[in-house]
Amino acid sequence: MFSNLKLNDNEAIYIQIKDHISSMIDKGLIPNNSKLPSTRELSQLLNVSRNSVVLAYEELKSEGIIYSISGKGTFAKSKKNLPDSIWNINWDCLENDYSKTANKMDIVKNEIPWRKDLISFKSISPNGELFDIEELKKSFLNRLSIEGHKILNYGYAQGYKPLIDYLLKYMNAKGVDTANKDILITNGFTEGLDLLLSSFIKKGDYIICENPTHNTAIKIFKSLGLNIIGIDINNNGLDFDMLEENLNNLKDKKIKFAYITPSYHNPTGIVMSPENRYKFYNIMKKHNIAIIEDGFNEELLYSSSHIFPIASLDNGSNGVIYIGSFSKILFPGLRIGWILCDKQVISKLESVKRCKNIHVSFLDQGILYDYLSNGGFEKYVKKIRKFYGDKFTFAYECVNKYIPNEYVLGDGGLHIFIKLKNIDSRSLLLKCHENGVIFMPGDIFYVNNSHNDTIRLGFSRLTFEEIESGIKTIGNIIKEIAK
Amino acid sequence: MFSNLKLNDNEAIYIQIKDHISSMIDKGLIPNNSKLPSTRELSQLLNVSRNSVVLAYEELKSEGIIYSISGKGTFAKSKKNLPDSIWNINWDCLENDYSKTANKMDIVKNEIPWRKDLISFKSISPNGELFDIEELKKSFLNRLSIEGHKILNYGYAQGYKPLIDYLLKYMNAKGVDTANKDILITNGFTEGLDLLLSSFIKKGDYIICENPTHNTAIKIFKSLGLNIIGIDINNNGLDFDMLEENLNNLKDKKIKFAYITPSYHNPTGIVMSPENRYKFYNIMKKHNIAIIEDGFNEELLYSSSHIFPIASLDNGSNGVIYIGSFSKILFPGLRIGWILCDKQVISKLESVKRCKNIHVSFLDQGILYDYLSNGGFEKYVKKIRKFYGDKFTFAYECVNKYIPNEYVLGDGGLHIFIKLKNIDSRSLLLKCHENGVIFMPGDIFYVNNSHNDTIRLGFSRLTFEEIESGIKTIGNIIKEIAK
Known part of the structure; x- marks a missing residue:
């Protein structure tokens, strides 16, 4: 901008500088309100005395072409404030179906937002007060001292090697033989699912999932144009008859994946028994449909610890893609998850990543690795198991005491799922909202937005008093509606 | 897994526990080598005396059904080591075109890898030794103390508000009127480009770009199935005649975007003049083709500071999408970039994100914000401008001294681009590799992999001695080949 100013000997330097800047502003090449170099910078740049620049700026100021703000600098005041005509692209017309669906199904945009004065059962994110901030600080300082230059520079797409190795061992201890497997580090569970599907599906492919299931998964499936086959979950768990029936009816269709959340299933909170995990695995194996296992909150297993993931049944085979995450209960702000599956698949996903x-x-990977390998996670999990376990038990009791229901589901975790007796959850929500309580209506977890008579209550960030008071309110309003 | 064990009064407790575990292992429900609960954990879980569990474990051990490793725990030893049959999915057949292209074009998999003993001109990533680790530590501790519980928990898709506000002001100072604009924080430039294209393009759409251009951009375009219209860049800069000609020939095609890197263009290092920025903007406006401006290394402008981004010409309009990044020169390990454009577009991209x-x-966003707002970046940029500026000048001189060439391009930045005289860069690379020097062959930056007679030399992580010695080696080998 200034380096193309060639100074001559015929005219005073400050005049040449002044004319150059003036002409640039005039042509619109220095936009209105944009910052000019300081007089010191410009004198260095042009290799002229600072006085010449100061003089030029003074002249420009007196002519109203530039202006100064004390402590901030000097700015252009262009008459070319706006271009001759506005360029207005109609972005709505350019938007594709993927973005349209992702926007339409964005619950943050469509559901009642959280407010401080509400008792909110919407969230299932962890209580930040339980985070070991001091431990994390230690891990940060430690990792930065050991290899700061390295972890602050470009790394590898697959992930930070020590973290990958840690997670391989971690999965080993869950009974997973990792001999033919590998791990890719992802930005949380959501990216894991998106990466996998973007790499292996074609629009129109079929996918099996539990119904209800994680609403983000439904959103991703629909945005990518998948056909969803929802298999009912009710108080008896997964409906295996319905599963077999669908598999028979859809024999000629390309069913690429089956997505399943065996532990603390979202939204029902059900933990699938070992026998049913075995059964599910074998049915999928028979039909050659790869399983995506969502390791969601597996670490929270309060009362039924040591149930092995479906991935542990796949030892030596390559039919299960396990997606784990530390960003659900540990530090969601860090967004760290992982995919564990067949080595060759990881290699493909690495390039896609x-x-x-x-x-x-x-x-983040370096800090998390340090934190994990120093036993921080084990300590934390012990603490939160007790904390959330007690809250779960209390909330469960409150629900049964105050809310008339068909049935209540939940084996633990951070939420409880309720099927109401002929009550529309959307009208209930509106009335509850007026009374200072909100929750997640169950329909958002169903592949066809059905089951308007269900609700999910997350309690992780509420006190015992709030839990009781909120559930009481919901119960009272239901009783009023039912009258 | 253990909670479904219902103990009876007819048999000794330890026998019941033993039989239960034995049967679970037998059925394959406890996988081989997986860890069992400790005796203390299991006694609590079942509400029995610890002695009963110890006794059960002893019996199981003596029968070879489980085993202990001192200090590690107790593990299952299942004969069901492997399932009855291997399930082998052919993932190659399932992979879609997107993944295939992303894999085929992954230079990490296809180019000669970096090795410690090589002088490598491949990289254009910053020199980690210049990072202000101490400043970053302060920012981390500061931010964590102020709002640790908050930034470690779930945040907003658009980004961390203080960082967004900082960047809006930062763009203001570059002459961009942000009245009708907003910002989305992304995982670096690459995600910014991917998010935008995934939301607005359809397979088969056309995109204009400079030729050569950033190889990652070409990879993303091709993976998404775009038709690329490359416009030549040579020693006169962008070929505007070729641009106009293409626009006339493709009048009936849907050209969605024009992707352009006006500052320190990768790989040529050319900085586009203000006049040409103006010209380019107006041509695109006339044809209603949205501009994607890559703010690549704009902050490095050594000798020609204060050239305003094309986005500053778009004030009041909505035709330019600016993608900026701090992960190119500041802390690439953190992966933080941003998209600045029309508010409505940001809202759409937020849901897609x-x-x-x-x-x-x-x-990361919290730390970076703290670092930026405390003036860390300004200090850092001053330091690196001098550091890389000196290296650039030296490398440029060496190239002209040692390497016979058609022309050398580069106005600064972290790399130099050379058009050789009838020398095949691939054979040159092989010979250089034998002599301990590697570089980036230019063909990877061309949309049709042409121009086998060009090379890019990145020097950011090399010493002056290495730069001279490496360039000398390349020059000597070229002279040998030319003989």
Whole structure:
């Protein structure tokens, strides 16, 4: 901008500088209100005395072409404030179906927002007060001292090697033989699912999932144009008859994946028994439909610890893609999850990851690795199991005491799922909202938005008093409606 | 797994526990080598005396059904080591075109890898030794103390508000009127480009770009099935005649975007003049083709500071999508970039971001915000401008001294681009590799992999001695080949 100013000997330097800047502003090449170099910077740049620049700026100021703000700098005041005509692209017309669906199904945009004065049962995110901030600080300082230059620079798409190795061992201890498997670090569960599906599905493919299931998964499936086969979950768990029936009816269709959340299933909170995990695995194996296992909150298993993931039944085979995450209960703000599956699949996903966002923050991976390997996670899990376990038991009791229901589901976790007796959850929500209580209507977890008579209550961030008071309110309003 | 064990009064407790575990292992429900609960945990879980569990474990051990490793725990030893049959999915057959292209074009998999003993001109990533680790530590501790519980928990898809506000002001100072604009925080430039294209393009759409251009951009375009219209860049800069000609020939095609890197263009290093920025903007406006401006290394402008981004010409309009990044020169390990454009577009992209990976690490955003707002970046940029500026000048001189060439391009930045005289860069690379020097062959930056006679030399991580010695080696080998 200034380096193309060639100074001559015929005219005073400050005049040449003044004319150059004036002409640039005039042509619109220095936009209105944009910052000019300081007089010191410009004198260095042009290799002239600072006085010449000061003089030029003074002249420009007196002519109203530039102005100064004390402590902030000097700015252009262009008459070319706006271009001759406005360029107005109609972005709505350019938007594709993927974005349209992702926007339409964005619950943040469509559901009642959280407010401080509400008792909110909407969230299932962890209580930040339980985080070991001091431990994390230690891990940060430790990791940065050991290899700060390294983890602050570009890393590998697959992830930070020590973290990958830690997670391989972690999965080993869950009974998973990792001999033919590998791990890719992802930005949480959501990216894991998106990466996998973007790499292996075609629009129109079929996918099996529990119904209800994780609403983000439904959103991703629909945005990518998948046909969803929902298999009912009710108070008896997964409906295996319905599963077999669908598999028979859809024999000629390309069913690529079956997505399943065996532990603390979202939204029902059901933990699938070992026998049913075995059964499910074998049915999928028979039909050659790869399983996506969502390791969702597996670490929270309060009363039924040591149930092995479906991935542990796949030892030596390559039919299960396990997606784990530390960003559900540990530090959601860090967004760290992982995919464990067949080595060759990981290699493919690694290139896709590199194509989408290069890699997950190496700083975060380094800190998390340090925290995990120093036993921070084990300590934390012990603490939160008790904390959330007590809350779960209390909330469960309150629900049974105050809310008339068909049935209540939940084996633990951070939420409870309720089927009401002929009560529309949307009208209930509106009335509850007026009375200072909100929750998640169950329909958002159903593949066809059905089951308007269900609700999910998350209690992780509420006190015992709030839990009781909120559930009482919901119960009272239901009784009023039922009258 | 253990909670479904119902103990009776007819048999000794330890026998019942033993039989239960034995049968679970037998059925394959406890996988081989998986860890069992400790005796203390299990006694609590079942509400029995610890002695009973110890006794059960002893019996199981003596029968070879479980085993202990001192200090590690107790593990199952299942004969069901492997399932009855291997389930082998052919993942190659399931992979879609997107993944295939992303894999085929992954230079990490296809180019000669970096090795410690090589002088490598491949990389254009910053020199980690220049990072202000101490400043970053302060920012981390500061931010964590102020709002640790908050930034470690779930955040917003659009990004961390203080960082967004900082960047809006930062763009203001570059002459961009942000009145009708907004910002989305992304995992670096790459995610910014991927998010935008995934939301607005359809397979088969056309996109204009400079030729050569950033190889990752070409990879993303091709993976998404775009038709690329490359416009030549040579020693005169962008070929505007070729641009106009293409626009006339493709009048009936849907050209959605024009992707352009006006500052330190990768790989040529050319900085586009203000006049040409103006010209380019107006041509695109006339044809109603939205501009994607890559703010790549704009902050490095050594000798020609204060050239305003094309986005500053778009004030009041909505035709330019600006993608900026701090992950190119500041802390690439953190992966933080941003998209600045029309508010409505940002709102759409926000939902798409939430659909892909929820949000960028709030910890990283918090730290970066603290670092930026305390003036860390300004200090750092001053330091690196001098550091890389000196290296650039030196490398440029060496190239002209040692390497016979058609022309050398580069106005600064972290790399130099060379058009050789009838020398095949691939054979040159092989010979250089034998002599301990590697570089980036230019063909990977061309949309049709042409121009086998070009090379890019990145020097950011090399010493002056290495730069001279490496360039000398390349020059000597070229002279040998030319003989």
